[in-house]
Amino acid sequence: MDEKDMGTDLARVLVTEDEINAKLRELAEQIDRDYEGRDVLLVGVLKGAVMVMADLARALHSPITMDWMAVSSYGSGTKSSGVVRILKDLDTDIADRHILVVEDIIDSGLTLSWMLANLASRGPASLEVCAFFRKPEAAKVDIPVKYLGFDIPNEFVVGYGLDYAERYRNLPFVGTLAEHVYSGGKPA
Ligand SMILES: O=P(O)(O)OC[C@H]1O[C@H](OP(=O)(O)OP(=O)(O)O)[C@H](O)[C@@H]1O
Numbered sequence: 101m102d103e104k105d106m107g108t109d110l111a112r113v114l115v116t117e118d119e120i121n122a123k124l125r126e127l128a129e130q131i132d133r134d135y136e137g138r139d140v141l142l143v144g145v146l147k148g149a150v151m152v153m154a155d156l157a158r159a160l161h162s163p164i165t166m167d168w169m170a171v172s173s174y175g176s177g178t179k180s181s182g183v184v185r186i187l188k189d190l191d192t193d194i195a196d197r198h199i200l201v202v203e204d205i206i207d208s209g210l211t212l213s214w215m216l217a218n219l220a221s222r223g224p225a226s227l228e229v230c231a232f233f234r235k236p237e238a239a240k241v242d243i244p245v246k247y248l249g250f251d252i253p254n255e256f257v258v259g260y261g262l263d264y265a266e267r268y269r270n271l272p273f274v275g276t277l278a279e280h281v282y283s284g285g286k287p288a
Pocket residue numbers: 145146147148149171172173174175180203204205206207208209210211212262263
């Protein structure tokens with residue numbers, strides 16, 4: 101799927117596929133360097149982080165393993181409620197493991213703030229965050245991000261894992277939706 105398949109759904113592209121790929125290589129190099137000699141468990145947050153997890157994992161040379169958590173905070177709208185439920189927990193015991201949480205986006209920060217507290221309580225050897233997109237102007241809590249892809253404006257975005265009502269996750273770039281699609285949080 102690319103930009104021309106989107107018809108008039110997109111308003112503008114914020115981060116291109118080339119920029120995404122270059123950033124992935126950069127982050128993978130840093131992570132390889134930092135975790136040299138240590139086994140790292142990548143914890144992906146479903147479903148949005150599927151794309152970044154798959155691409156980042158393949159760009160890494162470190163001997164990683166992967167696990168997934170699904171949490172719910174958004175429902176079907178576009179605002180975080182801050183009330184987080186675990187929909188799918190990790191399969192792995194993370195006590196004494198080096199954990200790198202891989203997230204697609206930090207918006208208000210409420211989801212990750214809750215998740216980090218939850219994971220920290222399980223006694224990992226280390227706990228760090230890789231977030232591919234972040235909206236600094238939307239932050240309600242401060243999240244320590246060791247590996248950051250892009251800071252983006254405080255607008256609702258789709259693509260590269262990010263959805264609107266479950267659509268657009270498979271765009272290889274990130275963009276904003278046109279007004280007629282995105283109308284105050286309800287599918288048009
Ligand atoms: O910083 P916050 O304001 O808490 O928002 C960030 C969270 O929202 C999105 O997940 P969502 O609940 O939409 O689920 P999804 O990944 O399945 O799309 C995104 O993937 C993050 O997990």
